[in-house]
Amino acid sequence: MRNESASERLRRRWSRVCGPNPASTTHGARPSARANWPPMNHDMMAMTAADLHSTFEGHVLPGTMFILWALLWIGQNFRAGAFEARDRALESSLVIPVLKVILPLIGVWVEIPGEGWGPTTTLMSLQHVTMYSAFALTGVVDLLAYRGLLPRAATFVAYAAAQTNAGYLFWGHAIHDGVDGIVHRILAVVFFTVAGLGILDVFRPAAGVAWLRIGAQLVLGSWFILGAWILYLSGWDLGASYNVGRSSMYFSQMVMVIASVVMAAKIAADRRPGAVAG
Secondary structure, eight states: OOOOOHHHHHHHHHHHHHOSOGGGSOTTOOOOTTOOOOHHHHHHHTOOHHHHHHHHHHHHHHHHHHHHHHHHHHHHHHHOOSOOOSSOOSOSSSHHHHHHHHHHHHHHHHHSOOTTOOHHHHHHHHHHHHHHHHHHHHHHHHHHHHTTSSOTHHHHHHHHHHHHHHHHHHHHHTTSOHHHHHHHHHHHHHHHHHHHHHHHHHHSOOHHHHHHHHHHHHHHHHHHHHHHIIIIISOOOTTOHHHHHHHHHHHHHHHHHHHHHHHHHHHHHHTSTTOOOO
């Protein structure tokens, strides 16, 4: 048996989800009930193996950035003293604001559409560019607040606004049915949850809220990566209702694991000398 190329495997997977290509039916034949392809499927059928890998990387890259961001927050919590509830900024040092400017700009450069890209791939990349640009702006707000040119509360507002913007963009991906839809709906909801925790951290500042924000950020980054694997590398039938439920279950299990890790980190941080539990 000959080995299938990556593009052939992708074509076969999409035909399982959307049915046969309407253009391939004979003249006068009654089209299949599943022959109404969404616009993106024609583009996806033309994707090469490099396009597929690039799409996977397009989800893994922001996921890695969000996880790194949360891990740096955990490290800062271990080094910090008592929790400062009043007049505090989102970032306690210049390291993260600088990274928040540099890393998203790298993401923008990676996601700029290239020559010959299909319309759907181009649109998805431009949505990622918009998301990265908003997070780069949060780094600028952090730096301005550090210099005293903006109130420190503005750093939380900018953070929440960038998360809301990303959630809105990814909700646009969630209009599709099947596994693709559930993966992006979950992603959008997590973005909105993180944004809400950012605002809560302004009006009800507490160490517990800060740890919840860290945990939600870890969930966000981890789901980016796990969702990318589900959509592009798992080989699942993306139209099967069984795999929709399977995706939701994987998300729930992932949240439980991350919650356990964050709780353990908080307990360890609270037990360090000079720490005040919150």
